[in-house]
Amino acid sequence: MIDLQLKVDPFPIVEPLVIRLQTVQASRFPAASENDAMLVYHDENIADFDVGGFSLRVHTTDAQSLDGDVVLVTPGRNTLHRLIRASSRHNTLLITEQCDQKCIMCSQPPKKHHTDLFDYFLQAVLLAPAQTTIGLSGGEPLLHKARLFEFLEKAQSARPDIRFHILTNGQHFDKRDRTSLSALNMRSILWGVPIYAANAAAHDQIVVKAGAHKTLQKNLAILGTCGAVLELRTVLLNSNVLHLEDLANHITKHQSFASVWAIMQLENIGYARMNWDREFYDSSFSFVDVAKAIDLATGRGMETLLYNFPLCSVPSEYRRFCVASISDWKQKYLSTCDGCSLRSTCTGFFEWYSENKGFKGIVAQ
Amino acid sequence: MNVWPLQFRKIGENDLLFSDDSGSFFRSDDLFLDRYIQGALTHEDAEFLAYNGQAFETDGDFAFSGFASRWAKRINTAGDLSYFILVPTLRCNLMCDYCQVSRAAENASGFDWDRDTLEQVINLLDKQKANQVKVEFQGGEPLLRLDLLDAIRNFCRSRFEAAEFVVCTNLQTVSEEAWQFLEAPDTHVSTSFDGTSKFHLKQRTKTTTVQRQFEANLDVALTRLGVDRVSALPTIDPSDCPDPAAVIHAFAARSLTSIYLRRINYQGFARKKYGFDSALVDWRQYYRRFIAALIEYNTTADVPMEEYYLTHILRRILQSGHNNHVDLRNPNWLGKDLLVIDFNGQLYPTDEARMVSRIGKIDLSIGSLEDGIDANRVATLNSNVSNFDDPDCVHCAYKAYCGLDPIDDLSRYGRVDLPRHQTDHCKSHLDLFDYAFSLLYSADPTVQKSLAIWIGVPNYNPKIAPRTL
Ligand code: SF4
Ligand code: SF4
Numbered sequence: 001m002i003d004l005q006l007k008v009d010p011f012p013i014v015e016p017l018v019i020r021l022q023t024v025q026a027s028r029f030p031a032a033s034e035n036d037a038m039l040v041y042h043d044e045n046i047a048d049f050d051v052g053g054f055s056l057r058v059h060t061t062d063a064q065s066l067d068g069d070v071v072l073v074t075p076g077r078n079t080l081h082r083l084i085r086a087s088s089r090h091n092t093l094l095i096t097e098q099c100d101q102k103c104i105m106c107s108q109p110p111k112k113h114h115t116d117l118f119d120y121f122l123q124a125v126l127l128a129p130a131q132t133t134i135g136l137s138g139g140e141p142l143l144h145k146a147r148l149f150e151f152l153e154k155a156q157s158a159r160p161d162i163r164f165h166i167l168t169n170g171q172h173f174d175k176r177d178r179t180s181l182s183a184l185n186m187r188s189i190l191w192g193v194p195i196y197a198a199n200a201a202a203h204d205q206i207v208v209k210a211g212a213h214k215t216l217q218k219n220l221a222i223l224g225t226c227g228a229v230l231e232l233r234t235v236l237l238n239s240n241v242l243h244l245e246d247l248a249n250h251i252t253k254h255q256s257f258a259s260v261w262a263i264m265q266l267e268n269i270g271y272a273r274m275n276w277d278r279e280f281y282d283s284s285f286s287f288v289d290v291a292k293a294i295d296l297a298t299g300r301g302m303e304t305l306l307y308n309f310p311l312c313s314v315p316s317e318y319r320r321f322c323v324a325s326i327s328d329w330k331q332k333y334l335s336t337c338d339g340c341s342l343r344s345t346c347t348g349f350f351e352w353y354s355e356n357k358g359f360k361g362i363v364a365q
Numbered sequence: 366m367n368v369w370p371l372q373f374r375k376i377g378e379n380d381l382l383f384s385d386d387s388g389s390f391f392r393s394d395d396l397f398l399d400r401y402i403q404g405a406l407t408h409e410d411a412e413f414l415a416y417n418g419q420a421f422e423t424d425g426d427f428a429f430s431g432f433a434s435r436w437a438k439r440i441n442t443a444g445d446l447s448y449f450i451l452v453p454t455l456r457c458n459l460m461c462d463y464c465q466v467s468r469a470a471e472n473a474s475g476f477d478w479d480r481d482t483l484e485q486v487i488n489l490l491d492k493q494k495a496n497q498v499k500v501e502f503q504g505g506e507p508l509l510r511l512d513l514l515d516a517i518r519n520f521c522r523s524r525f526e527a528a529e530f531v532v533c534t535n536l537q538t539v540s541e542e543a544w545q546f547l548e549a550p551d552t553h554v555s556t557s558f559d560g561t562s563k564f565h566l567k568q569r570t571k572t573t574t575v576q577r578q579f580e581a582n583l584d585v586a587l588t589r590l591g592v593d594r595v596s597a598l599p600t601i602d603p604s605d606c607p608d609p610a611a612v613i614h615a616f617a618a619r620s621l622t623s624i625y626l627r628r629i630n631y632q633g634f635a636r637k638k639y640g641f642d643s644a645l646v647d648w649r650q651y652y653r654r655f656i657a658a659l660i661e662y663n664t665t666a667d668v669p670m671e672e673y674y675l676t677h678i679l680r681r682i683l684q685s686g687h688n689n690h691v692d693l694r695n696p697n698w699l700g701k702d703l704l705v706i707d708f709n710g711q712l713y714p715t716d717e718a719r720m721v722s723r724i725g726k727i728d729l730s731i732g733s734l735e736d737g738i739d740a741n742r743v744a745t746l747n748s749n750v751s752n753f754d755d756p757d758c759v760h761c762a763y764k765a766y767c768g769l770d771p772i773d774d775l776s777r778y779g780r781v782d783l784p785r786h787q788t789d790h791c792k793s794h795l796d797l798f799d800y801a802f803s804l805l806y807s808a809d810p811t812v813q814k815s816l817a818i819w820i821g822v823p824n825y826n827p828k829i830a831p832r833t834l
Contacts, residue, residue: 217426217427218426218427220427221425221426221427221429221430221431224430224434225430245826245828249416249828253389253416253417253418253428253431253435254418254427254428254430254431255431256431256434256435256438256685257434257438291823291824292826292828294822294823295817295822295823295824295825295826295829296826296828296829298821298822299683299684299820299821299822299825299826299829300683300684300829301680301683301684301685301686315823317823317824318823
C-alpha cells in the first residue's frame with residue numbers, strides 16, 4: 001500500500017500551504033514558482049525540503065518517490081497530504097464528505113461537517129504534471145456545486161491540458177445548471193454517475209433515498225443534453241444482480257448517450273464492509289447474469305467494462321471487458337497470484353479484501 | 366403516454382416487425398397492430414413500449430431525450446474530407462471479364478498521372494483540414510506506378526498525424542521493391558479472389574500459369590504482411606457461382622476470416638444482356654445458401670468467419686455509428702468526406718461514380734484538379750441523399766438502418782426519383798434486412814452462435830431482439 005499521508009515535523013505556518021516537492025535539480029518541473037520546494041537533505045528516514053527558506057522535514061524512506069508530488073501542509077498538523085502523486089494515474093481530490101444518499105455499499109460513508117478546500121485544490125491542479133487526469137470525489141461534490149463549477153472554470157482556463165473525472169450521485173443538477181455546464185470544456189470532464197437498477201424501488205433501496213431514481217433519470221438527461229461524457233457505474237450486489245439485464249436494456253434505451261457502462265465489484269470498506277455478507281455477490285461462482293447484461297449492452301453498441309473483477313473470477317470469453325481499475329495505492333495480490341500468468345493485466349484486490357469472505361474461485365491461470 | 370410513430374412489415378408467417386425512427390424494433394402480431402391503429406393499446410402494451418424506449422410521458426423527459434439521442438446517433442454527419450481514392454494509372458496487366466471499361470492496356474500511354482498531376486494531388490492533400498487521412502490506391506493496377514504511390518505515401522506520412530494506406534492490387538506481378546513497399550505497417554492490401562481457383566481462373570486469370578502466379582503471390586502477401594493486413598474480395602456471378610463451402614474453405618485455408626461477397630456488377634451492355642431481375646433472384650438464393658454454409662462452418666470452426674456486408678447490416682440494425690460504408694449510410698453525403706481522383710485528374714464522389722462516368726452514359730464528375738471541386742454539381746448530387754423525406758422510405762420499417770445510394774440509382778436508371786421499390790438498391794436491401802431479422806429472431810443455437818460472433822459479443826442474448834408475444 002502506498003501512503004497518501006506522510007508524517008512531518010511541526011512547520012511554522014498559519015494558513016494551509018500547497019507545495020510541489022522536487023528531488024532532482026533541473027527535473028521535469030520548472031522550479032520557478034514559489035510553490036516549489038527543493039530537496040536539500042535526505043537519508044533513509046527523512047527528507048528535508050526548502051520551503052521559502054524554512055526547512056520542511058518529511059518522514060519517508062524513499063525521498064525520490066516524492067518528486068513532483070503536490071502536497072498540502074496544514075497548520076498544527078503533523079501530516080502532509082499527497083494531493084497529486086506525479087508518478088500515479090490515480091489521483092483523487094476529496095471535495096466533501098457530506099452526502100444526501102446512504103448507499104449500502106458506500107466506501108466513504110458521509111459525515112456532517114464540511115471544510116471548503118477548493119482554493120487549495122485549485123493551486124494543486126495548477127501544479128499538476130501535464131495531461132494528468134484528476135478525480136473529484138466525495139461524499140457528493142455537487143452539494144457544493146457553485147464552488148465546484150467556479151473551481152472547474154478556473155482550473156480549465158489555466159490548465160486546459162488537465163482532465164477531470166467527477167464522481168457524483170447525479171441528484172443535484174437542475175435546468176439552470178445548463179449555463180454553468182456549457183461554460184466548461186465538457187470534452188475533458190468524465191462524469192461518473194451510479195445507477196443500480198432500472199427498477200426505481202430497487203435503486204432507491206440501494207441508495208437509501210426515496211425518489212432518487214426519478215431524480216437521477218431527469219438529471220442524466222440534463223447531463224446528456226449538455227454533451228457530458230458519461231460513465232455509468234453499477235456496483236454488483238446481491239440486491240441488484242437479478243436486475244442487471246433489465247438495467248442493460250434501460251441504459252441502451254434511455255442513456256445511450258453514455259460513453260461507457262462500468263459494472264463494478266464491491267470494495268469491502270465503509271458501509272460495504274458492514275453489509276458484506278448480505279451484499280457481496282460472488283461472480284466467480286455464477287457469472288450468468290453479468291454475462292447476459294454485457295451481451296445485451298455490448299450488442300447494442302454500449303461499451304461495457306468490468307471494474308474490480310479479478311481476471312480468474314470471470315469466464316475467459318468475458319475477460320476482455322475487465323479493466324485494471326483498482327488504484328495503485330490500495331491494490332494487492334494474494335499468494336495464489338504468485339506465478340499467475342495473468343497477473344500483469346489483472347486488477348488484483350483491494351488492500352482490505354478478506355480472502356475467507358471473498359471469491360471462491362481465485363485460481364492462478 | 367405518447368408512442369413514437371411505428372412502421373411495420375410482415376416477417377415470418379404471422380408476425381409483424383415494428384420499428385421507429387430511432388431504430389428500436391420489436392416483433393408482434395396483427396392483434397397488436399389493430400390495437401395500435403385503433404388507439405386501444407393495453408396497459409401491458411404501454412409497459413412494453415416504455416421498456417423498449419418507444420414511448421414517453423412528457424416532452425423532454427428522460428425517455429424523450431433517450432429516444433432523441435438514439436435518433437441523433439444514427440445520423441451520418443458530413444465529415445471533413447479525409448478519405449481519398451487515388452487512381453494513379455488506368456493501365457493493368459490483367460483483363461478480367463467485368464472490367465473492360467475501367468482499365469487500359471499495360472503498355473498504353475496517356476493513362477497515368479504526369480508530374481503536374483502528382484503535384485496537384487499533393488497540393489490538394491496539403492489543403493485538408495483533417496489531421497488524419499486514409500488513402501486507397503485504385504487502378505488499373507496501381508503497383509505499375511510504385512513511384513507515384515511512394516511519393517503520395519511519403520507526403521501523407523509527414524503531413525498528417527495519422528495516415529493509412531490501402532493498395533487495391535490484383536497481386537499478379539509483384540516486384541521485390543513492391544513487396545517492400547507493401548510491408549510497411551501502415552499499408553494494407555486489398556485484392557480480388559473469386560472464391561476458388563476454378564472461378565478465379567475463369568473470370569480473371571484465364572490460364573493456369575497466371576492463376577498459379579496469383580495464388581503464390583496471395584500466399585506471400587499473407588505470410589509477409591500477415592492476415593490482418595490483407596483482404597480478399599470475391600466477385601460472384603449469380604448465374605454461375607462457386608459452391609459456398611468451397612469458398613469458405615478456400616478462405617479458411619489462408620486464415621482469412623472475412624468474406625465480402627460482391628455480386629457481379631455489369632456495366633452498360635452486359636447489364637441488359639444478363640437480365641437484372643432474374644440475376645437478383647438468383648443472387649438472393651445464393652446469398653442465403655452462402656450464409657447457411659457460413660453458420661454451419663462457425664459451429665465447429667476454431668477461427669470463425671463472417672460475411673462482411675451481413676455483419677455491417679446486423680450492426681446497423683442494433684447499433685449506431687456504422688457509417689463507414691458508402692453504399693449504406695444516411696444521409697449519404699456525396700463529395701464531402703470521400704473524394705476520388707482519376708488518372709486524368711477528374712474528381713468523383715465515389716469509385717462507382719467514376720466507373721459509371723467512364724462508360725460515357727452519364728457524367729458524375731464533380732470537378733477536376735485543374736478547376737477544383739464544382740460546388741454546384743456537389744450540391745445537385747446532394748439534393749437527394751437522405752431517406753428522411755423520401756415518400757417511400759418514410760413508410761419503411763427499415764428506414765433507420767438503411768440509406769439511399771443515388772450513384773447506384775443514377776448508374777442504373779439515369780435518375781434518382783424512381784419509386785424506391787423499383788430500384789435495385791431498395792429491392793436488395795429490403796431482402797437483406799428481411800433476412801437479417803429472420804436471423805435475429807431465430808431460436809436456432811447455431812444461428813445464435815454466429816450472430817454473437819458477427820455482432821461482437823461473447824454470447825447472443827435473444828432479448829436484443831424483443832417481442833411482445
Ligand atoms: S490468480 Fe490473482 S493475478 Fe491471477 S487472475 Fe486470479 S486474481 Fe488475478
Ligand atoms: S430504400 Fe427501400 S429498404 Fe431502404 S429505407 Fe427506403 S424503402 Fe426501405
